[in-house]
Amino acid sequence: MAQRLLCESERSPADAACGTCEACRLFASGNHPDIRHVIPEADAESDGAEAGEGDKKKASSQILISQIRGLEDLVYIGGHRSSRRVIVIEPAEAMNLAAENSLLKMLEEPPAGVCFILVSDRWRKLLPTIRSRCRTIALGRPDAEQAKQWLVAQGASKALPLLSLTGGTPIRALEEFERGRMTAFDDVTSSLLDARADFLGLAARWEGLVKKDGGLRMEELVATIQKCLFDLASFKLSGRLRFLVGREAQATAIAKAADAEAMIGYYQELMRVRALANHPLNPRLFLDDIAARYLRAVAPAAR
Secondary structure, X not given: OHHHHHOOOOOOOOOOOOOOOHXXXXXXXXXXXXXXXXXXHHHHHXXXXXXXXXXXXXXXXXXXXXXXXXXXXXXXXXXXXXXOEEEEEOOHHHEOHHHHHHHHHHHHOOOOOEEEEEOOOOHXXXXXXXXXXXXXXXXXXXXXXXXXHHHHHOOOHHHOOHHHHOOOOHHHHHHHHHXXXXXXXXXXXXXXXXXXXXXXXXXXXXXXXXXXXXXXXXXXHHHHHHHHHHHHHHHHHHOOOOOOOOOHHHXXXXXXXXXXHHHHHHHHHHXXXXXXXXXXXXXXXXXXXXXXXXXXXXXXXXX
16 A cells, blocks of 8 residues: 555556555665655564664553654654655554544644655554544455465465464464464464463463563564463353364363353453553562463362
């Protein structure tokens, strides 16, 4: 979408970008001067960007107000190649409140030719005043066969096991595979399906995953636990799996002893916990607590 907006060839609005004009070539090389891609600092670091030697502060998982204010030269001064400029904010829900309010000022009176593309899979978290000023385009997931074929075509057949855990989203599966996090996700799901686990052992395994290179952020760990809880409750009630496909035997053993109401109740608790997951006062106690609660939910009679 961004490339099509910047494409300089004379094409119908319904056509894709030509891919051959100078603007498209600049876009493909990542050097087009009239586009900005705003992502959280932590994501930029994980993609290979290094913090300066003097910057000892941990990269933020939020999109900050300084990043939004940094767009003002592109928005208000003008473009380099034409009057059309494009700003992509991804994920839009990563903006903190100050950043959202700063963006809102730009959206209220956008200069001609400036296009904002806000990418979000949690759009309800955005300010209503921002949502009301945007046109919503819903993009669904491809079906399972299309997703598999796409990954194979990218030469990433080894990423296929991540498809189920990422909810059938092949681009996300490929990104996680390329970041070397396939083992981390597999370790989390394996630990949750271990019928012999105790809460101290679970917490220790999770702590190692959070700390090691190629591991998960605390919020991602909690989100993965939520997915597994959802799947186990669904499996208990309907016999269907979405995220734990291929692990039916282990899921059956856990779901048989589990209480569906307890699992759903803990899933809802984790919705609240997840908001605080990246800033726990004591990370190990935090992990001990969520591990103990998980085991109580999946095996209430035994714990």
